[in-house]
Amino acid sequence: MKSLYQHSIRLLSTLLSLVSADACGIAADALFKDAEITYDCLKSIPFHQEESKQLAVSVRHYLSCYSAGTYFQHKPCPELDLPDIDINGTLSKIEDRIKKNQYKSDYDVGKDFVELFGSVKDGHVMFQLVCTSGASVYQHDYPxxxxxxxxxxxxxxxxxxxxxxxxxxxxxxxxxxxxxxxxxxxxxxxxxxxxxxxxxxxxxxxxxxxxxxxxxxxxxxxxx
Structure with missing residues (x-):
């Protein structure tokens, strides 16, 4: 899974290189960051097509080991209250968008990957990027x-x-x-x-x- 690690490191390096930009500069200087400023900073990170292709290959290898994938596709147990989840089909759509260069930022493609893994609600199979776990801690005042x-x-x-x-x-x-x-x-x-x-x-x-x-x-x- 080397490319997963490299992708996260590249993303973090890109984020740090953008601290001079307005949103990222403000976010870097503030201990408690405004959510909108943080979001604008993450959205400003450019989309890297070739690295995203490598990431997609690694994710597909990773998910090929997930034997429960087909279980979620046909919703055999309504008591779980989960929607039908086509893991391979969703991943194929992400790969297609990457190949067609349809993502505007690295955050956008990362969000799609994280949502894919999050859709199965299985803590044994997780995927996180710097933009979702590491760049900031998200919390509001209404627990x-x-x-x-x-x-x-x-x-x-x-x-x-x-x-x-x-x-x-x-x-x-x-x-x-x-x-x-x-x-x-x-x-x-x-x-x-x-x-x-x-x-x-x-x-x-x-x-x-x-x-x-x-x-x-x-x-x-x-x-x-």
Whole structure:
């Protein structure tokens, strides 16, 4: 998988060489970066066609070892609440766009690769580039927590307020972007690219604040 490593290193080198550009210069100088500035910086990284071709070859070799690939294509288990996923077909479309030089930036082709791997929600098969894991840490100020008033009541969604590093429910969340909060999170758990669990309930819980290794994290909704 040498070319995967080389691609990430080249991407990072290109990013560093662009610090004089407006967006990248601002992002490089700021400890806490505005999301729009960071996005503009990533989008300014030029598309490298030949290296992307090499990356696609390596990804296809990698995915040829993924025996569960055909399992997802025909959705044999509706309980998983996953869409049909044609891994080889999607990869072929990415390869075709690379060959036709249709990508405008390195970020765009990297995003397609990451979304391809994220579509299967399988933490055993992951793919990350500098632009998605390393260049910046993405987080907003609205982590969510799910709390039920009693053992036999339906949990509701709240903004999590951390007191002494322990999350407590604060304001109740009824809607997110104008949509019912639970429905929005269900859709995100099903179609988002950050989930690493096959089980739909585990994917939903990944979006909420969670504890791991004795430390609380803000969850996938706040770091998407």
């Amino acid at each position: 969510l927590i799910s709390v039920a008033a009693s053992p036999d009541s339906i949990p509701e969604i709240y903004i999590a307020q951390f007191n002494a590093s322990v999350p407590r429910p604060d304001e109740k969340v009824l809607k997110i972007n104008g949509e019912d909060a639970v429905r929005y999170l269900d859709h995100m758990a099903k179609n988002g690219i950050l989930g690493t669990y096959i089980d739909p309930y585990a994917r939903f819980n990944q979006l909420l604040v969670q504890i791991s290794g004795g430390k609380w994290g803000v969850g996938g909704f706040a770091t998407r």
